[in-house]
Amino acid sequence: MTDAELAKLVTDALFSVAPDLEGETIAPDKTFRQQFEIDSMDFLNFVVALHKSTGVEVPENDYPKMQTLAGAVAYLRERMK
Amino acid sequence: MIEFKMPSLGADMDAGTLVQWFKQPGDRIGRGDIVALVETQKGAIEIEVFSEGMIGEHRIQPGQKVPVGTVIATILTPGEQAEAIPEVVAIQPVPEPASVEPPAPLPRPAAPVAAGQKITPLARRTAAERGIDLRDVAAGADGVIGIAEIEAAKPKPTTEAKPRATAHAGLDLAEMRKAIAAAMVRSHSDIPHYWVTHSIDVSPLMHWLEAENSRRPVEQRLLYVAPLIKAIALALKDVPELNGYYRDGAFLASPQVHLGVATSLRGGGLVAPAIRDVDTREIGDLMAALSDLVPRARAGRLRSSEMTDGTVTVSNLGDGSAESVLPLIYPPQVAIIGCGAILPRPWAAGDAIAVRQIMTVSVAGDHRVSHGRHAGQFLTRLETLLGSPEAL
Numbered sequence: 001m002t003d004a005e006l007a008k009l010v011t012d013a014l015f016s017v018a019p020d021l022e023g024e025t026i027a028p029d030k031t032f033r034q035q036f037e038i039d040s041m042d043f044l045n046f047v048v049a050l051h052k053s054t055g056v057e058v059p060e061n062d063y064p065k066m067q068t069l070a071g072a073v074a075y076l077r078e079r080m081k
Numbered sequence: 082m083i084e085f086k087m088p089s090l091g092a093d094m095d096a097g098t099l100v101q102w103f104k105q106p107g108d109r110i111g112r113g114d115i116v117a118l119v120e121t122q123k124g125a126i127e128i129e130v131f132s133e134g135m136i137g138e139h140r141i142q143p144g145q146k147v148p149v150g151t152v153i154a155t156i157l158t159p160g161e162q163a164e165a166i167p168e169v170v171a172i173q174p175v176p177e178p179a180s181v182e183p184p185a186p187l188p189r190p191a192a193p194v195a196a197g198q199k200i201t202p203l204a205r206r207t208a209a210e211r212g213i214d215l216r217d218v219a220a221g222a223d224g225v226i227g228i229a230e231i232e233a234a235k236p237k238p239t240t241e242a243k244p245r246a247t248a249h250a251g252l253d254l255a256e257m258r259k260a261i262a263a264a265m266v267r268s269h270s271d272i273p274h275y276w277v278t279h280s281i282d283v284s285p286l287m288h289w290l291e292a293e294n295s296r297r298p299v300e301q302r303l304l305y306v307a308p309l310i311k312a313i314a315l316a317l318k319d320v321p322e323l324n325g326y327y328r329d330g331a332f333l334a335s336p337q338v339h340l341g342v343a344t345s346l347r348g349g350g351l352v353a354p355a356i357r358d359v360d361t362r363e364i365g366d367l368m369a370a371l372s373d374l375v376p377r378a379r380a381g382r383l384r385s386s387e388m389t390d391g392t393v394t395v396s397n398l399g400d401g402s403a404e405s406v407l408p409l410i411y412p413p414q415v416a417i418i419g420c421g422a423i424l425p426r427p428w429a430a431g432d433a434i435a436v437r438q439i440m441t442v443s444v445a446g447d448h449r450v451s452h453g454r455h456a457g458q459f460l461t462r463l464e465t466l467l468g469s470p471e472a473l
Contacts (some may be wrong), residue, residue: 015209018347023199023200025225035228041306045376050300057299
């Protein structure tokens, strides 16, 4: 899967848990919290949505790697090899 | 015949606009059925009914705004239905072609935006709240107006009426802010508040949660707020002076703990829908209730009972936020619990200093009903409960 495809999966998962963000441009290196007030409830729902769409189950210890778009893409690239 | 009235969904609501009827004249209804969608300052609320019977007639139509207490429909009780059914059928006029057009959509003027321009819902709502005219905002490189473009825009110095926020069905953050202000002015002027705070070592809770989540599939993972609200509810059972309503000069303690969960909305709104019977439910069940409630609060899709059932409120600042909060009570409740973010702090552990995960919890109480000693009892009981999370 290309990085662009992975970014689309991440973006779709984020928009599915926060529909009011639909269409927003996500800065690659800003945390979702800084950019969009994503809180721990939104974030957990985001991880659940990614699990559904990719099959990747993110352990809690890896949450810090998933806080930005670029981080989440890099993480998924590694896990989906 | 029962008169079904526009309900009051909180201390701050004086009117509501009917968006849609879900039950038509002749439809049978039971306790807890959702009969209508009403737009209020707190968002679009699904109105439940608490009688058995059948809808007699609708007294108002979609788009109509009426004060709280106005009869909006009639409900026929089971005994009345036998005679009423033919009558209802008989008096219904054959609809003229002109009158079968679909009900007028809810008047919801779109914020003006240049033709062909794309804008995200969050950007639209934020622009409306800040009084920013979207025609003055240039789209980003991708041709879309997002929150970044709104952040960069300056509101025009004008006294014109602000356009209504339109991002979500029924969510108007400027109106919601007015409602919050009205309720808090009333709270601040009517309730003789006092505050008591206590710092609690929640390291045992966080260790337990980590172990618990490492063995749970992702769909069943817990956030610390779930065991936290359970512990708060159990502690409140021991201090009834903090849980209930103050009305007409008297306090009525509540035998159940229905916990309002203050939920902030992106862009600035705040709403505190209630989870019922928190003291008696499993933590997994409470987590499921929160996962259902919070997104619905943010989407402006709560139920009337959730707006009115709270017997006490929790304001939990959450991860990445500040250390403590001293909230104001939401009338007619008599207490609110404020939880700061959990932060690593130096802590006396026996004779040594250790780094522990500390949460500062506050209680705002109503002096007409309780005093600092009650809040202190609650806080020490909460500390004990959070020390043994496996028993929650």
